[in-house]
Amino acid sequence: MAQNEWWKGAVIYQVYPRSFNDTKGDGIGDLNGIIERLDYIKSLNVDAIWISPFFKSPMKDFGYDISDYRDIDPMFGCIDDFDNLIEQAHQRDIKIIIDQVLSHTSNEHPWFVESRQNNKNDKSDWYVWADANPDGSPPNNWLSIFGGVAWQWEPRRCQYYLHNFLTEQPDLNFHNPDVRQAVLDNVKFWLDKGVDGFRLDAINFCFHDQELKDNPAKPEHLRQGRGFSEDNPYAFQYHYYNNTQPENLDFMAEIRALLNEYPGTVSLGEISSEDSLKTMAEYTSGGDKLHMGYSFELLTNDYSAKYIRETVSRLESVMTEGWPCWAFSNHDVERVASRWANNGKTVNTQQVKMLTALLGSLRGSVCMYQGEELGLGEAEVAFEDLQDPYGITFWPNFKGRDGCRTPMPWSHTETHAGFTDGKPWLPVAQPHSLASVDLQEQDPNSTLAQYRAFLAWRKTRPELLTGTIEFIDTNEPVLAFYRTLGNTKLLCLFNLAEQTSEFVVEESIKDSMDDLAHHTGELTAGKVTLPGYGCYFASI
Template sequence: MMNNQEWWRGAVIYQVYPRSFFDSNNDGIGDLPGITAKMGYIASLGVDAIWLSPFFTSPMKDFGYDVSDYCGVDPIFGNLTDFDKLVASAHHHGIKVMIDQVLNHSSDQHPWFVESRSSHDNNKADWYIWADANPDGTVPNNWLSVFGGPAWHWDSRRRQYYLHNFLDSQPDLNFHNPAVVNALLETVEFWLKRGVDGFRLDTANYYYHDVELRNNPPKEEVVEGSIGVRLDNPYAYQLHLYDKSRPENIAFLQRLRHLLDQYPDTTTVGEVGCDFALETMAAYTQGKDKLHMCYSFDLLTHDSSMTHIRNTMETIEAGLGDGWPCWSIGNHDVERVVTRWGNNHDTVAKSKIYMAMLLSLRGSVCLYQGEELGLPEADLTFEQLVDPFGINFWPEFKGRDGCRTPIPWKNESLGGFTQSDEPWLPISESQLAMAVSEQEGNRHSVLHAYRDFLHIRRSHPELRHGDIEFLYNDETTLTFTRSYEGKRIYVAINTSGQDIIFPDELNVSPLTLPEAIHSGYVDGNTIVLPPFSILLASVNG
């Protein structure tokens, strides 16, 4: 049995991107009071927790992932009182609150960096990663930024380069300096004392760098479409041995876990993006002295085959030990799943079956806002983009704005998101027919399918906590069992538009699924999976 302090095992976490959720003051930007106003809707989904993308004080060059005050709320989102009210409302509805912690880097407008860049001998001179130029003035080594180009930016004040794994306005903090680690942990505790229940850790494997600044070797094989690889971005051509996923990271994660252990019922989920993500997930979550859970980008690629799903699951299961995974098929950084995996065809049916698959796998789950509506990627013009990543790589890569457009609450011109004529991103007209108001009254909608399946997951501990054993797969079909405390559920999934028929070799008794979910069935000794359907069944004997 799970103890009360392990609520996060098998939990479903709903990611809220505050800028795009609900605008309570009609300035065109979503805010904390807007989230509080919609807490009843979130609770109606049946999720266990919410994860709030950054709302901290920020110049917003990367829309909150460039923090200038780790303990402040940016005025566009409200204030600390608004945050406290949000937490109280969530807890009233039985929902845990997790917040995004961006510890790897700060904004270049953070007071720490302003002081650090001012001289070579100030109190925070080594709080960031500074290095002299090569004799010919070039950058210190070959490290590259995720957002394109060298990971080094020249600063004329110090006459040195500083490291930035992302935008040049996001300088990396120097975790090799104990004072930096202490200061960051103090900011984490600030939010723990305010009642947060956990943290999603942005870029959790980037914290430490190689102190010798050794060059990364080239990647032996670069395959477009593999995890994190786009051939238009030179970042994909290196094997990132020295700029991230360093062994020193483990000791920091242990210190972080020690802090959280002083606040019972709290948790962490780390974002891991690297060449060895599944192995890193295992290392970061084993032993119950580091992170509680991790998720990778392995299910955020364009590969939706059941072969890929099974291989990913079995790889992490083989090396996980007592660690714990968290899975996601969508977030604020990737193309929406029905566009990425479904090519915008059969969007309702595919939204439902991808959801049912995700919620049947072993691990905790992150659901990105709008997935419960089956929203496709919004199609924006170059002139409408605000994401610096998308602007840099247009037109081969259209950036992240298409998955960040405001949630349509009503089928009207501004989607019920705001009354401002200038929302921060356009309201996608193609999504208005999928608005919450439209789906509430349709018992067969994607929204009702999500609510129904989340209820099923809660009602069957096998799906939330059970072991997993894969039985069969091809490119579009996957079967497995989930076992817990002597009970076993059989899961069969068909992600194709064709009927799938095969023998019932386990002697199963189907569970009755709500009408919003496309269900398979048993016909004599045969299992029948109609297009885009799932069969849940008890295994007899």
């Protein structure tokens, strides 16, 4: 594989910097905290770090509302700290991918401060502005993901502006070529700094329908997905016109053209559309758009062999040119150890170990969220401790994203589990302290130890890095598929339930991976017996 395609089959470790490691004692993680833990990250056998936003921001949405794309927010450090992070990571052969939030800015960004003043200034057309209806109501029925109308009245201009997310996150007008160029210039700034790629947040939200057509209603039984349950009116519509517009494909090509000037850099687009798998295929097609697509299809509550098989198979059928990236957890959803737990919310460490192997065996690259290697479950956060505006708005039906964003537990003996000497911005969950890094490093059978072991073994299996995938039609709860590269073929079996399951092996087994800790199945007389949450790998 070409050196410039290092990202194919890579494992990308997501760091949420606020909650990773605090070196200043203010209760908020920082860039130096990441540097301090680079040897730990290296020990995980991952290939790259994706760092969530650390740019200057009012922090209404914890960094996803950017007021200066070219500066570090003081709470995270300074630009010299970032330069040092790049240097230290590269010395350890770790790539650095950073978030870029291109579709919208903070309402405190200088562009918006100017744009909102009147409709005659140089930035007047840099955001999505629209006149009110004759009765004073918003120009159409578009809704915000965070609840309520997606339009906010601006008395200075006597117009509404569009915000697909928080009111404090006005949407840029990508129909304006000056906006696109300014955005690309900001991306180039970080390329010149030496970053290895970008995770592009909500990248299908860049363009809107210029006619501002109303979104059609969605039937009640289809109102689901990524927290958009029936209690969030966002789920009441098909979002055909406020995102995923055809013009965005040309902008993806502009991004790719810029990255092509920096060999070895990569783009990973976060996509959430009415048909995210189809959009992923479109946005990665032709070799001239995004390198990889990333969506929320496996970040849902549906935990079944059938759903996983059908989801991955459908993407395989439509993504004939691009490259997928899969995840089971991130900073926006309930942690997988709780979300897919079969016994309420009780974390089962054997299930967590199996899920690491399953995620690492799917075709594509992998994003793994900080704490996944420890098997952390969703933290319970009291209402008075909530920070997430999404959770505060929809409490108690939806408790928001704070439960997956609580601090990393480094030491069970230290205050706040070694995350900070001060008061943490979110409380450390007591169950997390009992799953701390220092405790798990003493146990060769821990979730952490087996995470490291599996990812090390995965690097030795080219079939798992870049091979094809072919699913075997099985009954619940067994998920089975082949990964094939050239003349080598690997059988991968997973038991998604607590109960023992069996799988009949028709082909002759050439090499069973009995020395692999995750390999817990037993082959007898052409039949593999899989214990609860067991795995089995064999060369065919």
